[in-house]
Amino acid sequence: MTTDRQPDGVVLTPEQSKSRRQRNIAIGLAVGFLVLLFYAVTIVKVGPGVLNRPL
Amino acid sequence: MAFIDESRAPGLAAISAASPGDYLALLKPRVMSLVIFTALTGLLFAPRHINPVIGFASLLAIAVGAGAAGALNMWYDADIDAVMRRTRRRPIPTGRVTPREALAFGLTLAIFAVLTLGLVANLLAAALLAFTIFFYVVIYTMWLKRSTPQNIVIGGAAGALPPVVAYAAASGNVSLVALILFAIIFVWTPPHFWALALVRSAEYERAGIPMMPNVKGAGRTRLEILIYSIVLALVGVLPFVCGLASPLYGALSVVLGAVFIGLALNVYRVRSGEGADTCAMRLFGFSILYLFLLFAELLGERLLALAAGS
Known part of the structure; x- marks a missing residue:
């Protein structure tokens, strides 16, 4: 037997879905940029010393 | 625990x-772009060359x-922004962002920015940045803005600090150079905002903000604009006098300072009718150009000096 059930929880409007997707993309780009920035800063701060350690 | 706050609109999820x-x-x-511009100047004037x-x-x-700090200002001032023409289209008054979202966004970014500056540069720069944000949000926005006509005079310190923070980030200390850059922006702030306040005094009155024209009157404001303009013209020449800039900067600052005083004199003389508003808006527009040209000249000279290896 099949029933015509409404989906549980909140159903987003197209506008809400679109803006959420845009926000997620923006957050993803910002986090990716910060990863690159902190990597570059770490390399600059540590410098060649990153390889200078006892084996 | 509710994942969605329904308190503001019962039955409707606040998505x-x-x-x-x-x-x-x-x-x-727009404020951020000015901050970057003035901070870059402070950064390059530091005696120690900083890694790019x-x-x-x-x-x-x-x-x-x-x-x-801007986001936290919009969070706190949402009630004022909603009744002023210049600010009523901001995200909180229009309902696109809730005050709680703006508060969380502003606090998160403020803490993150201070920690990052502390890790990347040094603790002095991070402390100065934290102080700048605190000063703008708590001292200016929450206290002075709604309580005294000197609000933008004292609050102007927050807008003047970015070159000092940047100088500290590069050098680890604060010197006369940084303080001169601070002084230029600090003295520039009152005539800049009061010129606008003269034209928009009715709006400020409606919003309940005690700007100088509403509290002390337009005449007193015009006099103070003129006095600050004269002081600004003198402070603007300081980089040349102290040997930080070339004679070209010296000449430019004298000419621009003279124009600034001339426009302030017009504001002082023309006190009624459309001409009064025109004079005030002309001074407001020129004040932006004034600050931009002074810092652009300083920045250009410093970049040339660095390129030449000095």
Whole structure:
């Protein structure tokens, strides 16, 4: 037997879905940029010393 | 625990429809661009050459810190913004971003920016950035803005600090050079905002903000604009007098300072009719150009000097 059930929880409007997707993309780009920035800063701060350690 | 706050609209889930652009607007991007510009000047005037990656990360942290202060300002001032023509289209008054979202966004970015500057540059710069944000949000926005006509005079310190923060990020200390850059922006702020306040005094009155024209009257405001303009013209020449800039900067600052005083004199003389508003808006527009040209000349000269290896 099949029933015509409404989906549980909140159903987003197209506008809400679109803006959420845009926000997620923006957050993803910002986090990716910060990863690159902190990597570059770490390399600059540590410098060649990153390889200078006892084996 | 409820994952969705329904307190504001019972039965309707409060799902945000804010775009990334709305969050960007919370950061006051035009103010941020001025902060980056003046901070870059402070950064390059530091005696120690900073690594470009560290310099870029420091500038970014300062800009984000300034943006966070802007977001916290919009959170606190949403009631005022809603009744003023210039600000009523901001994300909170239009309902695109809730005050709680703006508060969380501003606090997160403020803490993140200060920590980043501390890790990337040094603790002094991070402490100065934290002080700048605190001063703008708590001292200016929450206290002075609604309580005294000297609000933008004292609050102007927050807008003048970015070059000092950047100088500290590069050098680890604060010197006369940084304080001169601070002084130029600090003295520039009152005539800049009061020129606008003269034209928009009715709006400020309606919003209940005690700006100088509403409290002390337009005549007193015009006199103070003139006095600050004269002081600004003198302070603007200081980089040349102290040997930080070339005679070309000296000549430019004298000419621009004279024009600034001339426009302030017009504001002082023309007191009624459309001409009065025109004079005030002319001074307001020129004040932006004045600050931009002075710092552009300083920045250009410093870049040339660095390129020449001095």
